[in-house]
Amino acid sequence: MSKNINASSSNTKFLYAGVIIALLLAILSPFLASSDPDGLESAAEGVINEEKLAELEEAAPAFSSPIPDYSIEGMGKAGEVVAIVVGTLLVLAISYGLGKIIKNK
């Protein structure tokens, strides 16, 4: 029993440490992240002709998301920090909540 209580409190500590690291990453990434295209985008630029690529890139997404591209209009880097922090907390809440709902017992 006492072993369970110890493990439980150290798992809570693990959660706090994880959240702090995640929030630090969220705050720093708008300043540190490379703005170069990612592997898929770079590959697309290399293997698709320009005309078709422009067509694919300009196509409207199937769903218009509330905070597209992690940026909030007129807020610059601060907006990106807010967006990624919000996303991190949202994933935290959903995974914690879902974990509690579907857990065993």
Next chain:
Amino acid sequence: MHIPDSFIPLWQAIFYWIIALPFIFMSVKWAGKEMDDMKVPILAALAAGIFAIQALNIPIGMGTSGHMVGATLVAIVFASPWAGVLVLTLVLLVQGFVFGDGGITTMGANILNMGVISGFVGYYTFAALMNHKLSLQISSFIGAWLGLLVSALACAVQMYFAGTFPLIPGLVAMGTYHFIIGLVGEGLITAVVLTAIAKSRPDLLENSYIADRGVKA
């Protein structure tokens, strides 16, 4: 590697959703069996960390960048690739619906590539290497790297079926970039995080990392 809606025709995107759904269902079933009050905080911490680190694109040269996916890391911590599928599904849902990062129609393909393929290849490669007495660091580094590389090649094949990429140039380009992203963004970070967990909380890895008894595979 988040595929936008326009890169895959709708009927093919639906086909990938149909393949992805049973894997998502199995991952929820895994959680129903294996999750308890002790493990929920670990799952939530990893999910939040993976969402945040996916925002950190690392430059790899050639005018290209890449970020960690994280399915192999989660799978190793929970000693099950289903944990990786579950966490990546949640992360991709938030990325797609809130931030337009990856399409909604193509989310099935993205879950299949990043959640299923990278996590399963990564975890079972890790397990095989551990069973051959390689260290936690080497096994997780190679597993995570290979998982990412194979998932990128799968993505290139999907792009070929979609009529978006030619086959060979697509495979070469996706393979080249993700070979490097896999080393820096996936392999290295996975090995470093697991080393930190093994030092601070070795009990968490009891199921996944038992040096003298091998890895459940």
